[in-house]
Amino acid sequence: MPNDKKISGDERRKRIADALKEETEPLKGGALAEKHGVSRQVIVQDISLLKAANHPIIATPQGYLYNRPQTDTEKETSIIACRHTKAEMAEELNILVDHGVLVKNVSVEHAAYGELSGQLMIKSRKDVERFQQLMDEQKASLLADLTDGVHLHMVEADDEQAIEEAKQALKTKGFLVEQ
Structure with a gap:
């Protein structure tokens, strides 16, 4: 439900940044737009201005996230x-x-542009399903289409063993590219 009284763009951006800092799950642009009584395009512009002001916000297929520094419990x-x-x-x-x-x-390494990357933040089968649906709905191409299917993923896990087991499973399926 939109706010009844109009607020300035600066105040709206402050509220958006505060909301993102409080959330641990992504916030959709449409939901932020509805909450603040503006269009989704205004939210996209607000996010760009917040990023330009050094707020570490990332856009993922699930929505916007405030990129927090790692805690003492570093992930692999x-x-x-x-x-x-x-x-x-x-x-x-x-x-x-x-x-x-x-x-x-x-990410992929493009001959003219250098490294091109997209934020995913996929951690569950439900996230995979949503991403697949978005790709299908938008008839989107993979970044890897630019590099004959070869691409890199930055991954994170609680321990190195989880990553190594995932790599082995990818190798078994023929998906892992090895040196």
């Missing part, structure tokens, strides 16, 4: 090189999340 991270078709994307992501691995992003 790794970069995994994979290759598969678009039809195999969900299978690859499900292998990772089934091993307790968070898929933070996907």
Whole structure:
């Protein structure tokens, strides 16, 4: 429900930043727009202005997240090189999340642009399902289509063993690219 009284853009952006800082789950742009009585495009612009003001906000397929610094309980991270078709994307992501691995992003090395990446923040089969649905609805191409299917994932898990087991499962399926 939109707020009844009009607030300034600066105040709206402050409230958006505060809301993102409080949440541990992504907030959808549409929900932020409805809450503040503005269009989704205004929220997109607000997020851009907040990022320009050094707020560490990331846009994921699930919504916006405030990128918090790691706590004392550091997670293990790794970069995994994979290759598969678009039809195999969900299978690859499900292998990772089934091993307790968070898929933070996907990136490719483009000849002209250098590194291109997209924030994913996929941690469950439900996230994979939503991402697959979004890709289908938007008829979107994979970043990996630019590099003949080869792409990198920054992943995170509670321990190195989870990542190694996920890599082994990807290798078994033929998705892992090895040196």
